[in-house]
Amino acid sequence: MAASSASRPRAVVSGGAGFIGSHLCAALLERDVSVLALDNFITGSADNLEPLQGNPEFEFRQADVNHGVFIGGDVRYVLHFASPASPPQYDANPIHTLKVGTIGTMNMLGLARAKNATFLLASTSEVYGDPLVHPQPESYWGNVNPIGPRGCYDEAKRCAEAYAMAYRRMHQVDTRIIRIFNTHGPRMQVQDGRAVPNFMAQAIRGEPLTVYGDGSQTRSLCYVSDLVRGVLAALERGDEQPVNLGNPEEVSMLELAETIIRLAGSQSKIDHRDLPVDDPKQRRPDITRARNLLGWQPEVGLEDGLRRTLEYFRSVL
Numbered sequence: 001m002a003a004s005s006a007s008r009p010r011a012v013v014s015g016g017a018g019f020i021g022s023h024l025c026a027a028l029l030e031r032d033v034s035v036l037a038l039d040n041f042i043t044g045s046a047d048n049l050e051p052l053q054g055n056p057e058f059e060f061r062q063a064d065v066n067h068g069v070f071i072g073g074d075v076r077y078v079l080h081f082a083s084p085a086s087p088p089q090y091d092a093n094p095i096h097t098l099k100v101g102t103i104g105t106m107n108m109l110g111l112a113r114a115k116n117a118t119f120l121l122a123s124t125s126e127v128y129g130d131p132l133v134h135p136q137p138e139s140y141w142g143n144v145n146p147i148g149p150r151g152c153y154d155e156a157k158r159c160a161e162a163y164a165m166a167y168r169r170m171h172q173v174d175t176r177i178i179r180i181f182n183t184h185g186p187r188m189q190v191q192d193g194r195a196v197p198n199f200m201a202q203a204i205r206g207e208p209l210t211v212y213g214d215g216s217q218t219r220s221l222c223y224v225s226d227l228v229r230g231v232l233a234a235l236e237r238g239d240e241q242p243v244n245l246g247n248p249e250e251v252s253m254l255e256l257a258e259t260i261i262r263l264a265g266s267q268s269k270i271d272h273r274d275l276p277v278d279d280p281k282q283r284r285p286d287i288t289r290a291r292n293l294l295g296w297q298p299e300v301g302l303e304d305g306l307r308r309t310l311e312y313f314r315s316v317l
């Protein structure tokens with residue numbers, strides 16, 4: 001039976017108008033949690049929240065969490081998803097990216113502390129940098145260049161994790177840290193700049209697919225519905241230690257480009273471009289901890305997920 005409004009738990013989601021944030025808001029509402037989404041629209045979009053706007057349990061506030069978060073009433077969950085997340089986006093907003101990982105995280109933890117709420121940090125596989133251990137377990141401390149172009153994102157997220165642990169130790173805030181690996185799905189921006197949107201838009205338009213370097217670098221792609229299930233499992237059943245959330249099915253960027261050309265039925269060719277500085281050579285999550293602790297693993301296979309995302313890009317291009 002659906003909970004009445006008065007007894008419903010309430011979640012505050014920063015970055016609620018973003019790609020993952022908006023799917024998360026929808027999933028929380030489906031589980032009878034009221035949602036207040038916050039976003040400053042640096043990379044989020046009001047269009048992503050369109051399907052939720054008529055829901056009386058959903059509220060949106062345009063806000064920058066770096067400037068403080070003041071919210072009346074009870075809050076059961078604070079989920080911090082605000083941040084530019086694609087390399088071109090954080091490269092274009094390095095100071096904002098640093099602030100939202102540090103000051104923004106501190107403000108959201110302060111909110112969780114004041115409300116006695118559970119806090120969940122959307123951290124990232126980028127905390128492992130260009131990893132020297134493969135696949136990456138949570139116990140690996142990473143190989144990050146603090147002064148390279150990815151430093152603003154990687155170090156901000158590493159600092160965010162330190163903040164979460166500090167608030168737990170000092171103020172007993174109930175915290176969770178999830179490390180999100182590459183994720184794709186509907187509502188990714190066409191201009192996002194990551195491999196999946198770039199390749200899909202290029203394949204659909206019949207343009208060459210821009211593979212950086214020789215394309216031998218790998219990633220492991222998770223479909224967004226699997227990821228969101230993992231976030232909710234971490235919220236409900238997680239502990240204070242970081243947990244990897246991602247799909248362990250690893251693919252090289254050249255294979256990914258070729259697969260997308262085939263799935264799109266496209267005639268596009270491949271155009272090799274320079275490899276960006278500090279681009280991680282390989283990435284695959286060890287999800288043993290997520291399986292054991294959360295009983296979670298991805299269900300959507302790589303090609304199945306890519307087909308669904310492709311359908312979305314066809315609908316918006």
Ligand code: UDP
Nearest residue numbers: 087193194195196198210211212217253279
């Ligand atoms: N990449 C590519 N072509 C593009 C965009 C990205 O070859 O048009 C490569 C990029 O160099 C990296 C991989 O794809 O090796 C994944 O990049 P993405 O930006 O999707 O995410 P990252 O995991 O690097 O944050």
